[in-house]
Amino acid sequence: MSARSAAAPGKLPAGPPEDLAGLSKAGVEEITTGLRHMLADVFALYLKTKNFHWHMSGRHFRDYHLLLDEHADQIFAMSDDLAERARKIGGTTLHSISDVSQHQRLTDNNQALVAPEKMLQELSSDNRELTGYLRSLHEVCDKHCDVATASLIENWIDESERRVWFLGEIVGAL
16 A cells, blocks of 8 residues: 555655655756755845845936835745745755855846946846746746646746836836
């Protein structure tokens, strides 16, 4: 008798988390690797967005400052769901800042002074790149029939497209 059929009705079977998620070991590894990279990119984009929020200046300071704070909150909100999803399916996630730097694909900006227009252009580009990474990870989830992770990613794609749209409208008007 299998663990699934031996479980009492309405109870989850005992066993490794990947049994609960219904994913193969290879699927768990490929998806959690993608989630680890995505989480690192989210932390990198969050910090860059906050950096630009803190260092914004110029004519439209208030509007841009508030917009970037809103974007940063939205980006940071992804982090817990990303990490917890990796753990739910039996994988591991990031452990430290150095772990983030080893897995991030988005580039940092350590310049002391960045013009507001350059900030917005860079964030637009980064959010567009993040959208592409999300789409790629969605394909991995589809390949392994991980509908729960794919569903989360669909919402994040919509949010990142909205950020690209807002930033693109501003950048196009500059």
